[in-house]
Amino acid sequence: MSTLTDPPRASFRLSQLIYDTRYRSITIQVVAFILILAGFAWLINNTVQNLAALGKDFNFGFLSSAAGYDINQMLIEYNNQMSHGRAALVGILNTLLVAFLGCITATLLGVIAGVLRLSKNWVVSRLMAVYVEGFRNVPLLLWIILIFAIMTESMPQPNQFRGAEPTASMILGDHVAVTNRGIWIPRIGFTSSISGNESVAPIDGAAPLATGGLDWLLIFGTLALSLITIRFVRRRSDRIQEATGVRPKTWYQQVAILVIPVGVVLIALGVTVVAPYLKGFNFIEGTHLRNSLIALWIALSLYTGAFIAEIVRGGILAISKGQSEAAFALGLQPGRTMSLVILPQAMRVIIPPLISQYLNLTKNSSLAIAVGYMDVRATLGGITINQTGRELEGMLLLGSFYLLLSLVISGALNFYNRSTQLQER
Amino acid sequence: MSDTHAQTVSYVRDTMLPQQAPPLTEVGVIKWIRENLFPTPLNAILTFLSLFVVYWVVSHIGPWLFNGIWNADSLSECREIRNATLGPDASAACFAVITERWPQLIFGFYPSDAYWRPVVALMVFFVGISPVLFDKLPRKMLIGTLAAPFLMYMLLWGGSIWGPVVIGLGFVVGLVGFKYLAPINSLLATLSAIILPILFWLVLAGPIIGVLNAIAPIGFEFIQSKDFGGFTLSVVIGIAAIILSLPLGILLALGRQSDLPIIKYSAVVFIEVIRGVPLIVWLFTASLLLNYFLPPGTNFDLMLRVIIMVTLFSAAYIAEVVRGGLAALPKGQYEAADALGLDYWKSMQLIILPQALKISIPGIVNTFIGLFKDTTLVVFIGLFDPIGLAGAIRASTEWNGIYWELFLFIGVMFFIFCFSMGRYSLYLEKKLQREHR
Known part of the structure; x- marks a missing residue:
């Protein structure tokens, strides 16, 4: 029978x-593949010809030659005799610094604004709506330039802090000086530092933002260990609660675990707070936050905060009221309702767009060019x-850095998405 | 019963009391204030805090804004007027910079006798886009939509009118070829729709334009790209990129959802690479590196390069938005289209895309808002967008030292554009929601 229905084997x-x-699908793909290859071949051929015509070659050797320029803000040691590669690393760290600071403040601002915009309080919700719409609808570049102009044009000069009757004064108990050359904040120094650098020595000119890398590592390491221990304490009380129905009081243990080890480490390192003071024409000591950093940081935080506010608002609105009512019906208290029922669900809605906002913030930090942030x-x-004339290699490295950064962040995002996905049928 | 009552109760009301007005705290303004501003102590604190913020902002900016001086030729004259009328300590904005430099902020260095051309081009754009935006308008207006890009190019850049006309004719040639061949062989028709216009442009267009120019040299004065500036530049780059990036973005999204691995992965790589790098790096690539990638000796317009880069950039973002729309459709829709025997393009065109695009409209409009705001970045590669012009105006001796007025003006203009786009997207969202019910 089967022979009858078989198609003719033409x-x-x-x-x-x-x-x-x-x-057909194979044909289409082969054609597309050939076209793409031909396109790349054309581009590479053009590039090779153009490079030959200009007498240039393609190599990354310039990265190890001396840079010869200064950078006014650095998190690691750098001087103009060091290599272009080191200068790039200093720049990368500066990008990451402003992105990191911006993400933290933008999240804080965004969460506060997003929650307050849902408030029944008319004035507060209107004010937040004005903030969100105002920042979302005006270019970020304008905000950066505006805040930079406010910093440089409207703030007092350092010499206004001088004399018997100064026209400007330091704030927060003479610890912070806001001037038109930037903001000086107290620096934390260590009298018995383990990293060995002169930790309390005055830093002038092109100063690193912080000193004592090893000391900070020790402090944060201790803090992390304390947090992990606190988790164990909480788990233990969870187990006791499940077994006996009574939750032991552990808050004083938790506070002690959090405070005592860090306190001991801080005292052992001899921590001191060094306030900035006026000397000569400028403030010295303390940490100098340049106007460029401040303007970029504030503008990025306010701008991204407005977007995050909308995300948070959407996330909260997305959880139906029945969820909290069901939790109340089960007898959960409001705090537990929030932490066990509402937040885990809202987070699933909030986190993915939140992380893509972090990504946007990091990429937008390249607008540093507007204020000269390095x-x-x-x-x-x-x-x-500009110095080496290696546009092709330089732009390629720059693009790869940003690409790598966003691939890493979106990889983390995908991992999170997979782990919190609703398990559907 | 009644007589016992008569003995024990001295007084019984036999008429109804008139209805009393509710207590003062439960009506009108006071109730509203109680419920909306001071329901709890925390809320009261928040209210006072917000009122303080509002007061602080208004008390600092209000006088400056309302004392604004609108008629002066320079900043020093502004200050003289302020000293004469308000005293030297008063704060007063000098909006005269906007009234005096208005044409420059709007048109850049466009020749002043041709200012009507960008204005008319913008009107052409609105007429062209209106049938797309509002579906109550007659569908015949879509023909105008197709003609609008050519008309706008003619108005903005000028030159002989035959160039755009003949280029447009190329599309018509392709369409006619498709119409005639479609009943015979669909593959041949598709190929001819692509190849015929290209042949037409490469072989015939040049001579035809030459002949037409010789017969009837009509046209506008040609205006170079470097004369574009101010909001004209932002809007031209924005609109061009919006028009070009939407179809490209949809194609990329379809590519990314495709079953064919090579197509899929090339779309993925393209989208991720574009999205992973900041626009400013792409703009520098356009201005510094594009000459490396093109045949030796080619050199083309910076503005065109910027438009291409911004288009590719926003196409990648739109592709992601549309992909979200495609993924949100139930699988049954795809299967139903297959079951009806529709081929890939037919099923996309008739079943999938109309629904997917509907879902993704808010995201697409948000991308466009972002794109329009991002047009300010062209200042870094030497084009004079409004922010660049603000710098140029500040550099002139008359207006040296003026900051806030220009920022305010530029900010307000962008706010109006972007906010109205956002409102339109909300309107559309509401309308589409209603349709789903």
């Missing part, structure tokens, strides 16, 4: 490549390119 015809769905675009993609 020989392969060329037209089958187009009309037969079995072969980020990776300014060092590797700016001065290094």
Whole structure:
């Protein structure tokens, strides 16, 4: 029987490549592949010809030659005799610094604004709506330039702090000086530092933002260990609660675990707070936050905060009221309702767009160019390119850095998405 | 019963009392204030805090804003007027910079006798886009939509009118070829729709334009791209990129959802690479590196390069938005289209895309808002967008030292554009929700 219904085994015809769905997808892909390869070949051929015409070659050797330019803000040791590669690294760290600071403040602002915008309080919710709409609808670049202009034009000069009757004064108990050259904040020094650098020595000119890397590592390491221990304490009381129904009081243990080890480490390191003071024409000691950093940081936080506010608002609205009512019906208290029922569900809605906002903030930090902040675009993609004439290599490295950063962040996002996905049928 | 009552109760009311007004705290303004501003202590604190913020902002900016001086030729004259009328300590904005430099902020260095051209081009754009935005308008207006890009190019850049006309004719040639061949062989028709216009542009267009120019040299004065500036530049780059990036973005999204691995992965790589790198790096690539990638000796317009880069950039973002729409459709829709025997393009065109695009409209509009705001970044590669012009105006001797008025003006203009786009997206969202019910 089967022989009757079998299709005639005709020989392969060329037209089958187009009309037969079995072969058509292969045809299309082969054609597309050839076209893409041809396109790349064309681009590379052009590039090779152009490079040859300009008498340039393609190598990354310039990264190890001396940079010869100064960078006004650095988190690691750097001077102009060090290599272009080191300068790029300083720029990368500056980008990451402003992105990190911006993400933290933007999240705080965004969560507060998003929750307050849902408030029944008319004035507060209107004010938050004005904030959100105002920042979402005006270019970030304008905000950066505006805040930079406010910092440089409207703030007092350092010499206004001088004399018997100064026209400007330091705030927060003479610890913070807001001037038109930037903001000086107290620096935390260590009298018995383990990293060995002169920790309380005055830093002038192009100063690193912080000193004593090893000391900080020790402090944060202790803090992390304390937090892990606190988790164990909580788990233990969870177990006791499940077994006996009574939750032991552990809050004083938790506070002690959090405070005592860090306190001991701080005392052992001899921590001191060094306030800035006026000397000569400028403030010295303390940590100098430049106007460029401040403007970029504030503008990025306010701008991204407005977007995060909308995300948070959407996330809270997405949880139906029945969820909290059901939790109340089960007898959960409001705090437990929030932490066990509402937040885990809202987080699933909030986190993915939140992380893509972090990504946007990091990429937007390249607008540092508007205020002269020395980020990776300014060092590797700016001065290094201008000095060495290696546009192609420099831009390639710059693009790869940003690409790598966003692939890492979106990889983390995908991992999170997979782990919190609703398990549907 | 009644007589016992008569003995024990001295007084019984036999008429109804008139209805009393509710207590003062439960009506009108007071109730509203109690419920909306001071329901709890925390809320009261928040209210006072917000009122203080509002007061602080208004008391600092209000006088400056309302004392604004609108008629002066320079900042020093502004200050003289302020000293004469309000005293030297008063704060007063000098909006005269906007009235005086208005044409420059709007049109850049566009020749002043041709200012009507960008204005008309913008009106053409609105007429062209209106049938797309509001579906109550007659569908015949869509023909105008197709003609609008050519008309706008003619108005903005000028030159002989035959160039855009003949280029447009190429599309018509392709369409006619498709119409005639479609009944015979669909593959041949598709190929001819692509190849015929290209052949037409490469071989015939040049001579035809030459002949037409010789017969009837009509056209506008040609205006170079470097004369574009101010909001004209932002809007031209924004609109061009919006128009071009939507179809490209949809194609990329379809590519990313495709079953064919090579197509899929090339779309993925393209989208991720574009999205992973900041626009400013792409703009520098356009201005510094594009000459490396093109055949030796080619050199083309910076503005065109920027438009291409911004288009590719926002196409990648739109692709992600549309992909979200495609993924949100129930699988049954795809299967139903297959079951009806529709081929890939037919099923996309008739079943999938109309629904997917509907879902993704808010996201697409948000991308466009972002794109329009991002047009300010062109200042870093030497084009004079409003922010660049603000710097140029500040550099002139008359207006040296003026900051806030220009920022305010630029900010308000962008706010109006972006806010109205956002409102339109909300309107559309509401309308589409109603349709789903």
